[in-house]
Amino acid sequence: ASAASPPLAAPANPVPATCAPKTQDSEPMTMRQVLLRPEVWGLWFKLLFAMWPGYGVKYVISPMMANVFAASGTLQATASFIFLVGYAVARLVSGLVAGPFVSARRFTGGLVVAMGIACVATGAFLFSVPRGGRVDAHGDTFACVFVALIACIGTILAGTKVLIPLLSIDMWGPANLGFITGMMYGGLGIAAVLGPITSWMALAA
Numbered sequence: 001a002s003a004a005s006p007p008l009a010a011p012a013n014p015v016p017a018t019c020a021p022k023t024q025d026s027e028p029m030t031m032r033q034v035l036l037r038p039e040v041w042g043l044w045f046k047l048l049f050a051m052w053p054g055y056g057v058k059y060v061i062s063p064m065m066a067n068v069f070a071a072s073g074t075l076q077a078t079a080s081f082i083f084l085v086g087y088a089v090a091r092l093v094s095g096l097v098a099g100p101f102v103s104a105r106r107f108t109g110g111l112v113v114a115m116g117i118a119c120v121a122t123g124a125f126l127f128s129v130p131r132g133g134r135v136d137a138h139g140d141t142f143a144c145v146f147v148a149l150i151a152c153i154g155t156i157l158a159g160t161k162v163l164i165p166l167l168s169i170d171m172w173g174p175a176n177l178g179f180i181t182g183m184m185y186g187g188l189g190i191a192a193v194l195g196p197i198t199s200w201m202a203l204a205a
Contacts, residue, residue, distance in 0.1 A: 027173075027175060028175040028176055029172070029175075029176050029179075031179065034176065034179055034180060034183070039171075040172075040180065040183070043167070043171070043184065044183060044184060044187045045187075046112060047160065047164070047184055047187050047188065047191075048187040048188075048190060048191050049191075050111070050112045050115045050116075050156075050160055051157055051160055051161070051187075051188055051191040051192075051195075052191040052194060052195045052198075053115065053118075053119045053153060053195065054115070054153050054154060054156065054157025054160075054191075054195065055157070055191050055192045055194075055195030055196060056194075056195035056196060056198055056199035057083075057122075057150045057153050057154065057195075057199065058083070058087075058154060058157065058195070058196075059195070059196040059199070060196055060199045060200060060203065061076070061079050061080050061083055061150065062076040062077075062079075062080060063200075063203060064146075064150075064199070064203065065079050065143070065146075067203050068126065068129065068146070069129075069142060069143045069146065071143055075143060078147070079143075079146075079147045079150070082147055082151050083147075083150055083151050083154045084154070086151040086152075086154050086155040086158075087154045087155060087157070087158040088158070089155070090154070090155035090156070090157075090158035090159045090162075091158045091159070091161070091162050093159070094107070094158070094159035094162040094163060095162050098162070098163055098166050099166060103170060104163050104166035104167045104169075104170045105167060105170050105171060107159070107163060108160065108163050108167050111156050111159050111160050111163070112160070114152075114156050115153065115156045115157075115160070118149060118152045118153050118156060119153070121149060122146075122149040122150065122153065125145060125146065125149060126146075129142050129146075161188065164181060164184045164185065164188070165177065165181050167184075168180040168181045168184065
């Protein structure tokens with residue numbers, strides 16, 4: 001009689017999608033457990049400092065345009081319009097892309113880096129432009145560059161805000177969504193207060 005054939009090996013488990021969330025905790029944590037986790041506070045401060053400049057620009061676009069570039073009312077309105085269009089598009093795109101195509105954690109990390117680069121570029125640009133830049137021969141060019149830079153900051157701010165709930169699920173699971181998301185939105189509120197205050201202080205200096 002022929003020897004019995006060896007049992008077939010069980011098929012390997014399918015490789016999970018690279019964009020699937022990898023939660024650290026699937027069970028709900030107490031408030032004390034959440035507050036004692038360094039990674040929670042690390043994310044909180046990361047989001048705070050990432051959104052602070054965006055709010056600083058969002059609410060003082062017209063005063064900045066008038067104070068730095070002596071911009072007309074039409075140009076100020078155009079700058080605000082471009083900022084808000086980029087803001088709205090970024091919210092839509094971030095919601096469509098995060099999850100199906102890239103994890104919320106990676107997407108947020110990329111946005112934080114992009115915000116840092118955009119802020120450095122904007123700061124360097126403003127230091128290089130004399131006060132009342134539109135009086136200069138290249139005033140219109142300076143103003144257009146500034147509008148493009150603040151539009152980039154606005155899109156990054158919008159994308160970061162959209163990703164907060166997805167990021168909370170990705171890192172700590174649906175069971176901890178409520179408290180951690182609320183905590184992150186608390187940081188967002190602080191950034192929304194401190195951003196305009198520091199911007200007004202910079203304009204008055």
